Amino acid sequence: MSRGRQASIIVGLLVLLALSAVGVDAFISRGRIHRGVTALGVQLGGLAPVEAETRLSQEAARRLNRRLTLVGGDAAPAFTTIITAADAGVHIDVATTAVRAMEVGRSGSLCARLIERMRLWISPRDIATPITIDDAPFLSVADELSIVVEHLPVDAELVVNGGEPKVIAARKGARLNREALKHLLMDAVAGGTRDLQVTQDLQVPVDAIAPKLTTEKALKALEDASIFFSAPVRLTYRDWVADLTPDDLAQMAQFFPEGVDAGRPLTVDSTTGRELVEQRLAAIETPPVDAEIVPAVDRRSYSVIASKDGVRVNWDTLLRLIDQAALRSAPRHVAVPTETWAPRLTTLDAEMLQSRSVIASFTTYFSPANRARVNNIAQVAATLDGRVIRPGEIFSFNEAVGPRTQAAGYDEAPVIDNGVLVPGVGGGICQVSTTLFNAVLLAGLPVVERWPHALFLERYPVGRDATVSYGSQDFRFRNDSDSVLLLNVVAADDFVEVKLSGVAFARRVELSTSPIRDVVPPRSSPTYPRILVDPALAPGQRDELEPGIEGRSVSVRRSVHGPDGQLLFTDEFESVYQPKDWIVRVGG
Template identity: 30%
Template structure:
């Protein structure tokens, strides 16, 4: 081979070997170390052996990795612990990522002439992350407030719609994975607006049109020969306009509180269900059988009235359904109503208007059966005392004075029943003593009642039923409880203390009612529960009576 060609080949080989040798030397130098000028979240681990680099990352970034992640959801922030997100910083994996490709020619060149910023490597428990995002969604998500119409009296009022919001859980999970473990600043997560079904314009339109027409006149309910009328006030009290799922509003009438009152007007007595009750014969309670019957179907009635109001109709055929009585014959026989467990009588002068009210409320309650565990409310059972139900005007205490009101005097019945509860050993739930002491009642063992408050309530805390049996004469009222006797009850009272004199006053006017003047005092009464002669427990009743003024009407 000619000398010139050999020289050329030597030059070419030299040119080829120089970079190869340079790469080999550089690669050999970099081998076993993290490439120079390599940073992870601002931490320089360049030139360190892998073990040292890993230790430095743990030392520098472990604090950040445990900082709660703050999620920015627009107008609020939610903080979540990393372990609940299923996230953990992987220092070893991060070092491996930094070394990956570092000994390739390109990697060697980058190590010699550039720098590297490596994202931290994290481990993710996808199930825990998804669960955490669902938990965040529970805090963040807000259903839209749907538009509608309510009523203030007979005036329809708009309920304007408001948009809701919903967290994009998958997008939020991605944002959290990208940001962790930066340790600073909030992570903005995607939240989208949820529009309501009905626009504000549709709501305003309903207020000015259909909602006004709906309460412009009474609505008539019929059933066979029965008839009842709902006044505009009754309609408005139970009517709302709600989304119809087509972008508009529809009327929705709630008849659930009406059905029981309508039964008496729309269903004849011989067709209505009748509860089993008891008749006391020769001192023994006997079951009077129950009967199934027909009653107003409240749910179907609400739908029928809603449809009529939507179409402009003012007459509705009330739907009926077959109804079992609350207390069947079979249930009554198993209630353990077998003996008189308490009885109490209070007395009153004959023939005053208040006596009419006392007898009327006693007749309404007579025969009522209180089921085991049930709380008896005198106001719920009797309802408002009005002339239509046979009550009359009589004196009652209001604003520290005697005034005439329909139903006055029924507190004597409440007091009589309170003592039947007391001596029957049943749980006192709510009783309010009179403001002034009334001498015909036992001091500290009496209760007032008015409608709707104060109520008189007691709970049948026994496993047996309780039959309430009432009777009255021209000068007395008696309440008896029949059940299964559990306790012997004794009553013990303290002396009256903190006795205070009464003031003497004069007033004038046609509504003035004289007051006799009674001292105020405090008294304590103990209810003592006994069984087989042994005291089981004691219950204290503490009562404070205000002085009743002596009022002369001039």
């Protein structure tokens, strides 16, 4: 017999032997997982799927309840906290794993199955186990961690003490990398030890946040700041003269980070600057005198006392000119800019309004508990009361009220920001804009711009609120009539009333509100509330649970008819309110 024939016989016998072995293995493993198959470190060969699922469930429970020690990294403060993967909502899908294990060697063509079974004799196969994480418990754990880990970056500052500018160094911030934390926890479950007594240390993933203004830039800005205090700045108005000394300029100076690269790191602080200069310029300003409508004794006729224009300082321009003068070596001189101070009610307006009547009024109510909010509402009411809207004019709430600043008399009160209530200067003024919006609706005047609040507020008529934010969201309406309109706003401790008056103004208004739709529940719940760090609370202090609010959509349709019943126009106001989370505020 030739050697080639002998080799062929040997190969054939080996193949037959291998096939026989595979066949025997297939017979033995009928209804059971093939040998050499593992998952989560558990040998599953020879087990029925139900048995495999039981073994995997036991191992999953061990892994999910093993202690995990979370520690702070380089960018985070030093801390240690112990949790389990189960606490964070990690879930192991043992049922799918058992099914996948059973499919090994049983899928594909006959040849592929034979090859797979032969490989299992030589090299075991580990089945990938589906591991997921539930959002609610994970977010609860992540929120708790963020209280310890996260902090905002602090920009370098240039401060002025006693006329001497100094640099305060910048500090990096830290942000919890939540996506990386998810993978860290799932990887710890997938690849960790089976020993329950062993605590696994995991470094919490944190991203460093660089400050916008570094210490190096602030030191460079320090060199450019000296000219600001180098000499007095002289103010003049006709025969009036006053000097702002270097000490005055030091009190007015404010660090201006945006100007660092341009070599002008200091600017005049608008609040401090105005307070310092205002008393000196008091003699320059003359308030206007409104016209008066005086009824006769018989109340059947009226006479008008003429108005007078006033003079006032243009503060924005003045402070800008002082700023420019302080940033140059010479000349350091400013002519005080003034402007005509028009009365609210001119003689012509008063003559036109002698026979006025109320065309619409509306009142909203609020709690008197928050005194800052009550003050802000009263401040806006006083600013708007007596305003005149002439025919064809578009009234702008933001233009009429102006910036809401502490210098203008506004206090910090709750405002809506990113779906939560936070302190903000001017909080509460939307009570006035909403009341005005409703009066305008009932008067039948065209609305040019209106924005709903981000959240649904039950204290207002459904779909009939109007939020404002200086520089972005405004409330505007047009006086499309032939009559001058008079706006009166009265505020007390628990209500604000808006009245619109005009002459020969007769319109009929019909309002209809759609059913509420597109209801969206809050993302968090009373069980797993959103954790919000509140610097107003002491470290470790927890506030009461703040209820969530469902998101929803609603629309209000209006039809406006003229005095003869003809339809003048229709409009519709769509409001989409976002859901508000259940929140617990904690001190940080």
